[in-house]
């Protein structure tokens with residue numbers, strides 16, 4: 477089914493962003509990288525993208541985090557938001573156009589809840605909290621296939637996250653209780669705070685309209701979060717909320733589901749500290765289709781590392797071909813066609829990568845045989861750059877120091893600036909793995925290339 481945006485040439489896309497109570501784990505980054513590939517490919521196809529990614533800066537886990545650390549809401553969430561944006565930059569995820577914060581949109585959430593109360597889709601419970609009545613919304617469960625259980629009618633959940641595969645009335649507005657401490661707003665709905673789900677409905681519709689093109693997220697957000705977003709939004713507007721939903725599958729660790737209770741949660745920063753380059757991790761993350769689970773192992777990372785190096789060498793080699801004209805101009809176009817052919821099949825990144833590798837092999841053979849001219853090589857290089865505008869894996873400016881390395885050095889300075897020495901140290905190790913030694917001197921940070929030993 478071809479994708480057609482509502483407005484010709486413009487794609488409006490909403491991406492569930494992080495709850496900034498902790499570092500995001502590598503499974504979260506699988507989703508963020510998949511969304512980045514999607515937005516970059518839409519741009520490759522000539523479309524303009526308006527992407528909104530919310531920052532959830534008030535939610536149950538944040539309040540627990542405040543208790544644990546003794547930090548204020550603002551201190552806790554701004555720290556993890558900055559860390560999140562650093563992680564995105566290191567994985568070369570393009571920034572979204574708009575990053576709305578939940579705490580700055582309480583007014584919009586209150587209006588939406590009021591509308592749901594007026595229309596009879598919401599009710600106030602004994603403790604003053606306001607719930608969405610799933611039995612009133614007849615399409616509830618259409619996205620996930622989870623239907624309200626007849627016996628469970630009227631069962632309620634106040635928690636923002638709930639795993640149980642059963643539909644319950646969920647909290648739109650949580651009346652203040654002692655557990656919330658200083659986190660509350662005095663509003664027309666009373667003293668309290670919004671539920672997590674209403675945040676995304678209010679912020680997506682504010683910036684993208686009541687009906688927009690694409691909503692993405694991880695599989696774990698499909699139920700209940702996205703199901704609840706649809707129910708709240710469509711009940712309030714009477715219109716279709718989202719035209720295309722895309723969910724990325726789970727990331728497993730050594731064949732096992734990643735879960736806190738298993739103790740195998742891996743953070744991006746762990747992998748960086750182990751010395752894996754961000755672009756190796758990015759290549760690994762797109763080595764499976766977003767619709768398939770992916771398995772993180774040392775072997776899969778080593779394979780991604782070797783593959784990325786092979787591609788980088790290919791790009792480097794194209795710049796140094798010096799043969800005479802060979803009239804192989806059609807080759808440059810072949811690469812773009814085979815790449816787009818694979819990506820048009822529901823963003824089939826493994827097939828797209830396979831096409832790029834097959835192409836590199838063929839061109840390497842031509843170069844080996846002295847059958848590729850400089851002009852053609854440079855034309856092919858332009859196609860490789862265009863493909864990499866989507867994949868985001870290569871460095872083309874390897875002069876004194878690549879932009880990627882410059883970025884890492886800057887990220888490290890920023891980490892030192894805010895005294896996050898663990899992050900700074902991890903970035904130092906990454907730079908070292910890439911042959912760059914950084915030293916902190918009284919005059920500031922300096923860097924030089926490691927001498928080959």
Ligand SMILES: [Zn+2]
Pocket residue numbers: 491492493676701
């Ligand atoms: Zn969301």
